[in-house]
Amino acid sequence: MYTANLRPGWISIACMCLIMVPVRVVAQIDQERAQMYFKEAALLCEREAGRLWGVSLCGPMVFADPATQSIVTNQPAPAANRPRVLGFVNAPVEWGGMRWAAYVWPMIPEDDPQARGRLMMHELFHRVQPELGLTVNGPANEHLDALEGRYWLRLEWRALGRALESTGPDQTAAIRDALAFRDRRRNTFPGAAESERADELREGLAQYTGTVVAAPSRTAAVADAVRQLAAAENAPTFVRTFAYPSGTAYGLLLDSLSPGWTRAITPASDLGTLVMGAAKITPATDAEAAANGYRGSELRIAEQRRAREQQLRLAELRRRFVEGPLLIVPRGRGAMINTTGATPVPGEGTVFLEYRVTAEWGSLESSGVLQSADGATLRLPAPFQTAGNTLIGEGWKVVLSPGWGVRSGDRAGDFRVVRDPD
Numbered sequence: 001m002y003t004a005n006l007r008p009g010w011i012s013i014a015c016m017c018l019i020m021v022p023v024r025v026v027a028q029i030d031q032e033r034a035q036m037y038f039k040e041a042a043l044l045c046e047r048e049a050g051r052l053w054g055v056s057l058c059g060p061m062v063f064a065d066p067a068t069q070s071i072v073t074n075q076p077a078p079a080a081n082r083p084r085v086l087g088f089v090n091a092p093v094e095w096g097g098m099r100w101a102a103y104v105w106p107m108i109p110e111d112d113p114q115a116r117g118r119l120m121m122h123e124l125f126h127r128v129q130p131e132l133g134l135t136v137n138g139p140a141n142e143h144l145d146a147l148e149g150r151y152w153l154r155l156e157w158r159a160l161g162r163a164l165e166s167t168g169p170d171q172t173a174a175i176r177d178a179l180a181f182r183d184r185r186r187n188t189f190p191g192a193a194e195s196e197r198a199d200e201l202r203e204g205l206a207q208y209t210g211t212v213v214a215a216p217s218r219t220a221a222v223a224d225a226v227r228q229l230a231a232a233e234n235a236p237t238f239v240r241t242f243a244y245p246s247g248t249a250y251g252l253l254l255d256s257l258s259p260g261w262t263r264a265i266t267p268a269s270d271l272g273t274l275v276m277g278a279a280k281i282t283p284a285t286d287a288e289a290a291a292n293g294y295r296g297s298e299l300r301i302a303e304q305r306r307a308r309e310q311q312l313r314l315a316e317l318r319r320r321f322v323e324g325p326l327l328i329v330p331r332g333r334g335a336m337i338n339t340t341g342a343t344p345v346p347g348e349g350t351v352f353l354e355y356r357v358t359a360e361w362g363s364l365e366s367s368g369v370l371q372s373a374d375g376a377t378l379r380l381p382a383p384f385q386t387a388g389n390t391l392i393g394e395g396w397k398v399v400l401s402p403g404w405g406v407r408s409g410d411r412a413g414d415f416r417v418v419r420d421p422d
Contacts, residue, residue, distance in 0.1 A: 204247015
């Protein structure tokens with residue numbers, strides 16, 4: 001890890017679990033390789049030695065394989081029941097009275113040590129967030145799936161990448177452009193500043209930490225951050241992932257502009273505002289003119305084309321998951337969610353193309369489900385067939401637990417999974 005003249009003292013950061021991305025199929029955990037990864041993580045933690053946040057990142061870690069349900073831990077496993085989410089999330093989990101950093105074994109990068117270290121440190125940072133005491137939550141940033149949201153965010157990322165690779169007046173100009181694009185987006189969507197700020201503190205700081213701790217030098221960390229910014233533009237949606245590259249970029253800029261910033265950040269902080277203050281600048285005055293320096297015209301044409309295609313897709317998703325007959329299921333905790341191709345449906349929630357969960361009402365395996373905007377329910381397209389306690393519909397299967405059944409819903413043709421009356 002490179003360090004940036006950090007001052008004594010420490011501040012707290014909140015924890016938020018990661019939503020899963022696709023996993024590759026692996027039959028069994030390689031015990032020897034797992035132990036090697038644990039040693040790598042321990043070396044990174046020891047090298048970091050609490051300099052960033054005032055606490056050590058080292059702690060209990062568990063690798064879990066979803067197919068075989070096998071696990072490997074870096075210290076003796078508790079005698080307590082194993083958390084059901086192991087193998088399905090990269091996230092901190094409570095187990096045996098301790099907080100563990102849990103990892104899905106097939107998701108751990110095998111051929112890229114720096115990416116592997118970044119992931120392990122990201123989750124170890126999440127593990128200590130409650131201890132640090134800064135908890136920041138906010139609503140989903142659905143505006144980042146809209147044309148104007150995506151357009152100005154991509155421009156902000158391009159300007160941040162240029163700022164990271166520049167020095168002197170060129171860096172200052174790029175930062176001013178990034179802040180102008182940021183302000184333009186946030187002014188376009190009421191409430192966006194607060195919801196984006198929350199995500200950048202929750203997930204952006206974790207990704208920043210993973211990036212700098214895993215990197216052998218500032219040069220390597222900057223190169224990694226620039227790659228993350230470029231790769232992020234190719235994601236199908238930015239709603240749940242934008243804070244990773246954004247938080248990393250702003251954090252690295254702050255390392256050079258305001259050494260020790262991690263000890264002064266508060267739950268009310270905004271990373272862009274911190275950079276603006278540290279650099280003693282204001283945003284560029286004309287965001288439209290600044291966009292020309294980042295291929296703005298070409299980018300807008302691409303986003304307009306995507307918006308037209310997205311409207312057709314949204315119409316079909318509304319037909320299936322909003323307007324048509326539905327089975328409504330209570331949401332369970334610890335779901336395995338593949339965010340690839342996830343699509344926010346404005347005002348309704350988000351459609352996920354792969355969703356697995358086990359809860360008190362039973363279990364669900366689905367290749368298409370809408371999670372409601374308030375996170376309380378899951379919507380599945382009806383009709384469906386029943387076989388005992390198993391319900392099978394188009395692309396999904398629900399197995400009900402004893403004491404649970406299906407009742408008519410509020411609309412004609414709808415059904416709900418409910419607890420059977422005594």
